[in-house]
Amino acid sequence: MSQEILRVDDCNVIAVDWGSNGGSMFPYTQATANTQIVGAIVAQMIAFLMQETGNSAISYHLIGHSLGSHTMGYAGMRVPGLGRITGLDPAEPYFQGTEPMIRLDPTDAELVDIIHSDGGFFFTSLGYGMYDPTGHLDFYPNGGIEMPGCDEGLTHYIDMNGGIYEGGREYVACNHLKAIAYFHDSINSVCPMMAYPCRDYDRFEDGHCLDCGQGGCAQMGYHADRYKPAPGVTNLKYYLDTAARSPTCLYHYQIMITLGTDSDAQELDGFLHLSFVTQTGTVTEYYKLTEDPIKLQPGNSYLYFLKLPTDLGNLQRVRFLWDYDWSIANPTTWFIFSKPKIWMDQIQVLAGESQNRMSFCAFNNYFVEDVSTDLRLC
Known part of the structure; x- marks a missing residue:
């Protein structure tokens, strides 16, 4: 993803590793608590870079997956005027239904865009991601719960990923990981990954919502910043469908x-x-x-x-x-x-x-x- 971003933009990309020291590992309750610490460290680094270089908070774009989405939200809370946060299927357990200050929310950056890919309720369908809208722009590819290509058996994922660990991981978390794949595809895709405002996914699937109208459509993924809504407008819901394999964009x-x-x-x-x-x-x-x-x-x-x-x-x-x-x-x-x-x-x-x-x-x-x-x- 870093290389794809560098192909399209003149920028610096910094990856935050909080896994090799066990910070994002089990038990999940501890990893959840660690998001606040890591978010504070990211904010401290941004403050240091702003002081040393003179650049502004608006020039920063933070991207996080699952718990990392809320981690970036905690960073945004500490950096007034932060430019953008992209949440890739923000984690649901201990975050869904909580107060905005506890999770990623639209006040954490000037633009918060979300891709929901595993929004089933955790205790009934093992959905790892949030379904509730939590940004300025909330994208629900394929309805935001079940993703194409995630219905294969365990042996398929082991063969595709070259091992039991990686294959088993993708088998269990395939829907949850699709948000990363969609964002990755969107960076340099020739297809715009256009998404459409609609009341719900059933109405979208019936074909009623392809007219962008006055509300306008929006691109899901890296280029969503072109569709930043007016001040005070949040939780705009957009729908689109994707293919099972990369390139995932459909017309x-x-x-x-x-x-x-x-x-x-x-x-x-x-x-x-x-x-x-x-x-x-x-x-x-x-x-x-x-x-x-x-x-x-x-x-x-x-x-x-x-x-x-x-x-x-x-x-x-x-x-x-x-x-x-x-x-x-x-x-x-x-x-x-x-x-x-x-x-x-x-x-x-x-x-x-x-x-x-x-x-x-x-x-x-x-x-x-x-x-x-x-x-x-x-």
């Missing part, structure tokens, strides 16, 4: 499909598929929008959410395909003398990262089942 797309109407149109059950044709002529695979058949009602609109590893950029066309869902045991679903058809009005695509809105019109034409049809920009 988010909201798809709105509006069916047309016709005197011959009827309600049918089916599956929806969509492919994209970019401005460069690249054609993507077909993405299945519905795992289960849905009722396709004339005139209705259907909202879907796609997360892709690549930026599609501007689109010139979309390709639409639908499959009719029929049952051999139900004669009312049979089409004997004709193929089932639905009528289409338009398909709208909102690219979350660019906020580019694109509409593709079908002009209320019918689409035959299992026949791919192109829609152009309108």
